Amino acid sequence: xxxxxxxxxxxxxxxxxxxxxxxxxxxxxxxxxxxxxxxxxxxxxxxxxxxxxxxxxxxxxxxxxxxxxxxxxxxxxxxxxxxxxxxxxxxxxxxxxxxxxxxxxxxxxxxxxxxxxxxxxxxxxxxxxxxxxxxxxxxxxxxxxxxxxxxxxxxxxxxxxxxxxxxxxxxxxxxx
Numbered sequence: 001x002x003x004x005x006x007x008x009x010x011x012x013x014x015x016x017x018x019x020x021x022x023x024x025x026x027x028x029x030x031x032x033x034x035x036x037x038x039x040x041x042x043x044x045x046x047x048x049x050x051x052x053x054x055x056x057x058x059x060x061x062x063x064x065x066x067x068x069x070x071x072x073x074x075x076x077x078x079x080x081x082x083x084x085x086x087x088x089x090x091x092x093x094x095x096x097x098x099x100x101x102x103x104x105x106x107x108x109x110x111x112x113x114x115x116x117x118x119x120x121x122x123x124x125x126x127x128x129x130x131x132x133x134x135x136x137x138x139x140x141x142x143x144x145x146x147x148x149x150x151x152x153x154x155x156x157x158x159x160x161x162x163x164x165x166x167x168x169x170x171x172x173x174x175x176x
Contacts, residue, residue, distance in 0.1 A: 009107075011065075021088050035079065047061070141155045
Protein backbone atom coordinates (compact mmCIF):
# COMPACT_ATOMS: atom_id res chain seq x y z
CA UNK A 1 0.00 0.00 0.00
CA UNK A 2 1.38 3.44 -0.95
CA UNK A 3 1.87 6.19 1.63
CA UNK A 4 -1.02 8.14 0.05
CA UNK A 5 -3.30 5.14 0.68
CA UNK A 6 -1.97 4.65 4.23
CA UNK A 7 -2.66 8.28 5.17
CA UNK A 8 -5.73 8.74 7.35
CA UNK A 9 -7.45 11.77 8.85
CA UNK A 10 -6.88 12.39 12.56
CA UNK A 11 -8.30 15.06 14.86
CA UNK A 12 -5.90 17.04 17.03
CA UNK A 13 -7.08 18.94 20.08
CA UNK A 14 -5.54 22.41 20.47
CA UNK A 15 -5.74 25.30 22.87
CA UNK A 16 -8.77 27.42 22.00
CA UNK A 17 -7.85 30.10 19.47
CA UNK A 18 -4.58 28.36 18.51
CA UNK A 19 -5.97 26.38 15.56
CA UNK A 20 -4.36 28.51 12.82
CA UNK A 21 -1.09 28.85 14.77
CA UNK A 22 -0.95 25.07 15.15
CA UNK A 23 -1.55 24.68 11.40
CA UNK A 24 1.25 27.14 10.55
CA UNK A 25 3.70 25.67 13.09
CA UNK A 26 2.98 22.13 11.90
CA UNK A 27 3.46 23.12 8.23
CA UNK A 28 6.82 24.71 9.11
CA UNK A 29 7.93 21.64 11.09
CA UNK A 30 6.95 19.35 8.19
CA UNK A 31 8.85 21.49 5.70
CA UNK A 32 11.95 21.82 7.92
CA UNK A 33 12.15 18.06 8.52
CA UNK A 34 11.14 17.03 4.96
CA UNK A 35 8.17 15.00 6.20
CA UNK A 36 5.75 15.85 3.39
CA UNK A 37 5.56 12.12 2.63
CA UNK A 38 4.11 11.44 6.13
CA UNK A 39 1.94 14.51 6.79
CA UNK A 40 -0.19 15.25 3.75
CA UNK A 41 -2.74 17.87 4.74
CA UNK A 42 -3.66 20.10 7.68
CA UNK A 43 -7.13 21.62 7.80
CA UNK A 44 -8.94 24.08 10.04
CA UNK A 45 -12.50 23.64 8.68
CA UNK A 46 -14.31 26.96 8.25
CA UNK A 47 -17.91 27.85 7.47
CA UNK A 48 -19.61 31.02 6.34
CA UNK A 49 -21.90 32.53 8.97
CA UNK A 50 -24.23 35.51 8.53
CA UNK A 51 -23.85 38.07 11.30
CA UNK A 52 -26.25 40.93 11.96
CA UNK A 53 -24.93 43.90 13.88
CA UNK A 54 -26.31 47.45 13.99
CA UNK A 55 -28.76 46.69 11.15
CA UNK A 56 -25.87 45.54 8.96
CA UNK A 57 -25.56 42.04 7.58
CA UNK A 58 -22.18 40.55 6.77
CA UNK A 59 -20.85 37.11 6.01
CA UNK A 60 -17.90 36.02 8.13
CA UNK A 61 -15.82 32.85 8.27
CA UNK A 62 -15.98 30.95 11.56
CA UNK A 63 -14.25 27.76 12.62
CA UNK A 64 -16.53 24.73 12.32
CA UNK A 65 -14.77 22.93 15.18
CA UNK A 66 -13.14 25.44 17.55
CA UNK A 67 -10.23 23.87 19.41
CA UNK A 68 -9.62 21.19 16.77
CA UNK A 69 -7.40 20.75 13.71
CA UNK A 70 -7.68 17.92 11.18
CA UNK A 71 -4.53 16.25 9.88
CA UNK A 72 -4.18 13.70 7.08
CA UNK A 73 -1.08 11.69 7.88
CA UNK A 74 0.64 8.34 7.84
CA UNK A 75 0.88 7.38 11.51
CA UNK A 76 4.47 6.58 12.45
CA UNK A 77 6.51 7.24 15.59
CA UNK A 78 8.09 10.25 13.86
CA UNK A 79 4.85 11.79 12.55
CA UNK A 80 3.10 11.20 15.90
CA UNK A 81 6.01 12.88 17.73
CA UNK A 82 6.04 15.93 15.41
CA UNK A 83 2.30 16.53 15.77
CA UNK A 84 2.14 15.78 19.49
CA UNK A 85 5.04 18.15 20.26
CA UNK A 86 3.83 21.08 18.17
CA UNK A 87 3.22 24.14 20.30
CA UNK A 88 -0.50 24.54 21.06
CA UNK A 89 -1.37 20.85 20.56
CA UNK A 90 -2.81 19.14 23.63
CA UNK A 91 -3.19 15.72 22.04
CA UNK A 92 -5.01 13.53 19.56
CA UNK A 93 -8.74 12.97 19.92
CA UNK A 94 -9.59 9.36 20.67
CA UNK A 95 -6.03 8.58 21.66
CA UNK A 96 -5.43 5.68 23.98
CA UNK A 97 -1.83 6.13 25.09
CA UNK A 98 0.19 6.46 21.86
CA UNK A 99 -2.34 4.99 19.43
CA UNK A 100 -4.66 7.70 18.00
CA UNK A 101 -7.84 6.55 16.25
CA UNK A 102 -8.30 7.79 12.66
CA UNK A 103 -11.61 9.15 11.38
CA UNK A 104 -13.77 6.74 9.40
CA UNK A 105 -14.54 7.52 5.74
CA UNK A 106 -18.11 8.38 6.76
CA UNK A 107 -16.90 10.83 9.43
CA UNK A 108 -14.59 12.47 6.89
CA UNK A 109 -17.51 12.92 4.46
CA UNK A 110 -19.81 14.25 7.22
CA UNK A 111 -17.20 16.82 8.24
CA UNK A 112 -17.06 18.12 4.68
CA UNK A 113 -13.38 17.39 4.14
CA UNK A 114 -12.80 17.25 0.42
CA UNK A 115 -10.43 14.61 -0.86
CA UNK A 116 -10.31 15.94 -4.40
CA UNK A 117 -7.06 17.64 -5.30
CA UNK A 118 -7.87 21.21 -6.18
CA UNK A 119 -6.24 22.39 -9.37
CA UNK A 120 -5.91 26.07 -10.12
CA UNK A 121 -6.09 27.65 -13.54
CA UNK A 122 -3.24 30.13 -13.13
CA UNK A 123 0.16 30.82 -14.59
CA UNK A 124 3.14 32.71 -13.22
CA UNK A 125 2.79 36.40 -14.06
CA UNK A 126 -1.03 36.47 -14.04
CA UNK A 127 -3.00 38.94 -11.94
CA UNK A 128 -5.19 37.81 -9.04
CA UNK A 129 -7.30 39.43 -6.34
CA UNK A 130 -6.73 38.38 -2.72
CA UNK A 131 -9.96 37.24 -1.04
CA UNK A 132 -8.64 36.56 2.49
CA UNK A 133 -5.72 37.36 4.80
CA UNK A 134 -4.48 40.82 5.79
CA UNK A 135 -4.20 41.64 2.07
CA UNK A 136 -7.96 41.24 1.47
CA UNK A 137 -9.05 43.02 -1.71
CA UNK A 138 -5.53 43.81 -2.94
CA UNK A 139 -4.50 42.91 -6.48
CA UNK A 140 -1.39 40.76 -6.77
CA UNK A 141 0.86 39.09 -9.34
CA UNK A 142 1.50 35.33 -9.23
CA UNK A 143 5.20 34.58 -8.70
CA UNK A 144 5.14 30.84 -7.95
CA UNK A 145 2.55 28.03 -7.88
CA UNK A 146 2.86 24.89 -5.72
CA UNK A 147 0.09 22.46 -6.77
CA UNK A 148 1.13 19.82 -4.19
CA UNK A 149 0.75 22.14 -1.21
CA UNK A 150 -2.16 24.05 -2.83
CA UNK A 151 -0.30 27.32 -2.29
CA UNK A 152 0.65 30.26 -4.45
CA UNK A 153 3.28 32.96 -3.87
CA UNK A 154 2.14 36.38 -4.95
CA UNK A 155 3.66 39.83 -5.06
CA UNK A 156 1.43 42.52 -3.57
CA UNK A 157 2.05 46.23 -4.24
CA UNK A 158 1.63 48.08 -0.93
CA UNK A 159 2.75 51.57 0.04
CA UNK A 160 4.94 51.75 -3.05
CA UNK A 161 6.76 48.50 -2.21
CA UNK A 162 6.42 44.96 -3.48
CA UNK A 163 5.64 42.45 -0.73
CA UNK A 164 5.71 38.66 -1.14
CA UNK A 165 2.90 36.60 0.40
CA UNK A 166 2.20 32.87 0.37
CA UNK A 167 -1.52 32.08 0.17
CA UNK A 168 -3.76 29.05 -0.19
CA UNK A 169 -5.61 28.54 -3.49
CA UNK A 170 -8.89 29.44 -1.81
CA UNK A 171 -7.51 32.85 -0.74
CA UNK A 172 -7.22 34.23 -4.28
CA UNK A 173 -9.37 34.83 -7.36
CA UNK A 174 -8.17 35.13 -10.92
CA UNK A 175 -8.76 38.54 -12.48
CA UNK A 176 -10.25 38.09 -15.95
